[in-house]
Amino acid sequence: GDSVTQMEGPVTLSEEAFLTINCTYTATGYPSLFWYVQYPGEGLQLLLKATKADDKGSNKGFEATYRKETTSFHLEKGSVQVSDSAVYFCALTMGSGGSNYKLTFGKGTLLTVNP
Amino acid sequence: NAGVTQTPKFQVLKTGQSMTLQCAQDMNHEYMSWYRQDPGMGLRLIHYSVGAGITDQGEVPNGYNVSRSTTEDFPLRLLSAAPSQTSVYFCASSPGPAKNGYTFGSGTRLTVV
Numbered sequence: 001g002d003s004v005t006q007m008e009g010p011v012t013l014s015e016e017a018f019l020t021i022n023c024t025y026t027a028t029g030y031p032s033l034f035w036y037v038q039y040p041g042e043g044l045q046l047l048l049k050a051t052k053a054d055d056k057g058s059n060k061g062f063e064a065t066y067r068k069e070t071t072s073f074h075l076e077k078g079s080v081q082v083s084d085s086a087v088y089f090c091a092l093t094m095g096s097g098g099s100n101y102k103l104t105f106g107k108g109t110l111l112t113v114n115p
Numbered sequence: 116n117a118g119v120t121q122t123p124k125f126q127v128l129k130t131g132q133s134m135t136l137q138c139a140q141d142m143n144h145e146y147m148s149w150y151r152q153d154p155g156m157g158l159r160l161i162h163y164s165v166g167a168g169i170t171d172q173g174e175v176p177n178g179y180n181v182s183r184s185t186t187e188d189f190p191l192r193l194l195s196a197a198p199s200q201t202s203v204y205f206c207a208s209s210p211g212p213a214k215n216g217y218t219f220g221s222g223t224r225l226t227v228v
Binding site for chain 2: 036091107
């Protein structure tokens with residue numbers, strides 16, 4: 001079945017450091033890919049998305065590019081802030097046909113940014 | 116817009132008790148889902164609905180029931196609570212998951228003692 005694998009945390013960085021959180025997927029078709037962020041005590045918020053190969057999703061300084069050849073959707077940010085401390089989830093859903101009703105999530109990566 | 120509203124935010128149940136977690140959305144979304152979040156396991160799908168009157172099971176449906184009598188509401192019922200159901204529960208809705216992903220509520224933290 002469909003699955004998402006993301007790098008295990010926790011990840012600890014200093015403010016203004018470069019961030020990469022790796023995400024790879026397995027799917028039988030052409031999924032849509034998402035990054036969600038969860039701040040402490042809150043629900044999940046959609047951070048960015050890409051719905052087809054080579055799309056780049058971006059939001060709040062975060063970016064991720066849908067790479068079909070490597071089945072990857074790595075999250076990057078050039079300069080992290082303390083306020084970016086959160087858990088980040090990579091997720092996929094299938095397009096038309098298949099399991100297009102559900103999100104399949106990775107296990108999450110805890111990011112802590114120190115001042 | 117209120118988005119996705121979940122109530123209650125916190126609940127403690129005794130083993131064997133039943134309860135209903137409420138979920139309402141005001142965005143006229145057809146798709147709604149319930150997930151549970153447990154440490155180290157990410158989010159797992161309990162039940163989902165693709166429209167009023169249509170529901171189906173997800174990955175971990177045992178011990179839970181749902182119904183979807185209106186587009187807005189998607190309650191989750193725990194039939195006889197067990198300690199294994201201690202978790203954080205999230206309701207989510209979407210107009211079309213492939214293009215839009217899901218919008219999540221703020222969650223219900225449930226403890227079964």
